[in-house]
Amino acid sequence: MSKIIEINSLTYHYPLEGGGVIKALDNLSLKIAEGEYLALIGPNGSGKSTLARHLNALLLPSEGEILVEGLLTSREEYRWEIRRHVGMVFQNPDNQIVATTVEEDVAFGLENLAVPPEIIRRRVAEALEMVGLTSFSHHAPHLLSGGQKQRLAIAGIFAMQPRCLVLDEPTAMLDPRGRREVLETLKRLNRTEGITVVHITHFMEETLEADRIVVMDKGRLVHEGQPTDIFGGDIDLESLGLEMPAIPRVVKILRAGGLEIPAGVLDVNQLVNFLC
Amino acid sequence: MSMQSITLGHYIPGNSLLHQLDPRVKLISLFILIVALFLIKTFNGFFFYIFFIGALFISSRLPWKYFFRGLKPVLFIVLFTLILHFLFTKGGEVYWRLGALTVEEMGVFMGTFMTLRLILLVVTTLLITLTTSPVAFADGIEHLLRPLRPLGVPGYEIAMMMTIALRFIPTLMEESDKIRKAQMARGADFETGNIFRRARNMIPLLVPLFVSAFRRADDLAVAMEARCYRGGEQRTKMRELKAHFLDYVGIFTVSGICLAIFFTGI
Numbered sequence: 001m002s003k004i005i006e007i008n009s010l011t012y013h014y015p016l017e018g019g020g021v022i023k024a025l026d027n028l029s030l031k032i033a034e035g036e037y038l039a040l041i042g043p044n045g046s047g048k049s050t051l052a053r054h055l056n057a058l059l060l061p062s063e064g065e066i067l068v069e070g071l072l073t074s075r076e077e078y079r080w081e082i083r084r085h086v087g088m089v090f091q092n093p094d095n096q097i098v099a100t101t102v103e104e105d106v107a108f109g110l111e112n113l114a115v116p117p118e119i120i121r122r123r124v125a126e127a128l129e130m131v132g133l134t135s136f137s138h139h140a141p142h143l144l145s146g147g148q149k150q151r152l153a154i155a156g157i158f159a160m161q162p163r164c165l166v167l168d169e170p171t172a173m174l175d176p177r178g179r180r181e182v183l184e185t186l187k188r189l190n191r192t193e194g195i196t197v198v199h200i201t202h203f204m205e206e207t208l209e210a211d212r213i214v215v216m217d218k219g220r221l222v223h224e225g226q227p228t229d230i231f232g233g234d235i236d237l238e239s240l241g242l243e244m245p246a247i248p249r250v251v252k253i254l255r256a257g258g259l260e261i262p263a264g265v266l267d268v269n270q271l272v273n274f275l276c
Numbered sequence: 277m278s279m280q281s282i283t284l285g286h287y288i289p290g291n292s293l294l295h296q297l298d299p300r301v302k303l304i305s306l307f308i309l310i311v312a313l314f315l316i317k318t319f320n321g322f323f324f325y326i327f328f329i330g331a332l333f334i335s336s337r338l339p340w341k342y343f344f345r346g347l348k349p350v351l352f353i354v355l356f357t358l359i360l361h362f363l364f365t366k367g368g369e370v371y372w373r374l375g376a377l378t379v380e381e382m383g384v385f386m387g388t389f390m391t392l393r394l395i396l397l398v399v400t401t402l403l404i405t406l407t408t409s410p411v412a413f414a415d416g417i418e419h420l421l422r423p424l425r426p427l428g429v430p431g432y433e434i435a436m437m438m439t440i441a442l443r444f445i446p447t448l449m450e451e452s453d454k455i456r457k458a459q460m461a462r463g464a465d466f467e468t469g470n471i472f473r474r475a476r477n478m479i480p481l482l483v484p485l486f487v488s489a490f491r492r493a494d495d496l497a498v499a500m501e502a503r504c505y506r507g508g509e510q511r512t513k514m515r516e517l518k519a520h521f522l523d524y525v526g527i528f529t530v531s532g533i534c535l536a537i538f539f540t541g542i
Contacts, residue, residue, distance in 0.1 A: 095492045096499035097443065107514035117512060140446070
């Protein structure tokens, strides 16, 4: 599979007030494949958000390089091309909505790209359909629920027809229902539209269906693998301050108690099938 | 205060003729009408003007109470003007005398005249603002400022600022409500004391509100950049403003009225 993003020994220093720097990312290399669903986890301050902001040139590497579809993010002339291909959804649903109605907000990115009005209207309708907000198109954004606001943010990016979507803890401020709505939208985006998804999250449950999980700590990539590898019990996530998802945790306890459970049991159904 | 009850500006939604007109046409008409008001020299002129505005008002089907409500803030200035003219503008027949104070013919004439002019100024402006949504207003202003772009007038940016302000007013209202309650739970008092004390008691509300507003602004700037915003230069619009037949009729009528007032000298 072809690579959409290639990160080669990326290091990033945050300048501190009054001189000095903090190393937020430390010699990190990662390749992201086209069409992949990648989950990115790690404790607070591990550099997840900093990494995310490098993926569409909001931050530029101190050392090393990032290629998005072969384009260097550090080159000024590629910046807007890169931002068009790699869309970004942030944590706070309120602070990324610009316009006073739902449809105007979806149109915002397209207006910035100077797309002709007829095409904007068509793509806005498609994007709202995709996230299931068509009936809200004339609503004021502040009347939407948290989950709807995040889906609106996703629609705004989707309308720009990106190749890759980076989400920085998009569900952190949502209730369980909003979280489910957003996750379903992401899955659909990835499976049916073939858009690469990079999903940063605190919630381990949200990573179970990812193609690959990357674990970060102190600016470094510490583990990488499929959910069955990461949550298989061999990796000590607790020492990183991360919590195992419920089912793998149960499996681990059962194994410690002497029960032989094969690898790859991640959800309730699998566990029930095995036990009963 | 319930959050849904806040009306932005004064806009009253509807679908009357005035509601449907292009915001550019309404802004230009407002300007022409204000000029016309200052050209009027006789009471006949005012009658003519009131007839026109009255017809528009009735066709717009706006509730009367909004006009009285809109006039309330300027009531003081209107009364002040009236009294000043009555007492200090001299000339003509003396109507009334008390010691050194006199009310004379010219004073009564000028007082009534100026008062009428002020009231009509406010009423005309209200008629436009009540029938134009704030977003349409921002759009209209952006378009009208376009020719001034070479002179360095940032029309797009002004319109973008207005839109973002409109977008965040309800969000910040909600937030200030939340902070208020949080501070009240900690014993803050927003309701008692004289005006100075109350103003000082607002500090625990305003400081967190400002801090949060700056944080939001920062987040929003990053989000806008991530969505390829780079100033207004080559942006397109999902909804382009388009003037229709009625818009041209409107602008001709208003210009006609202004010219008629100017040339007939009423």
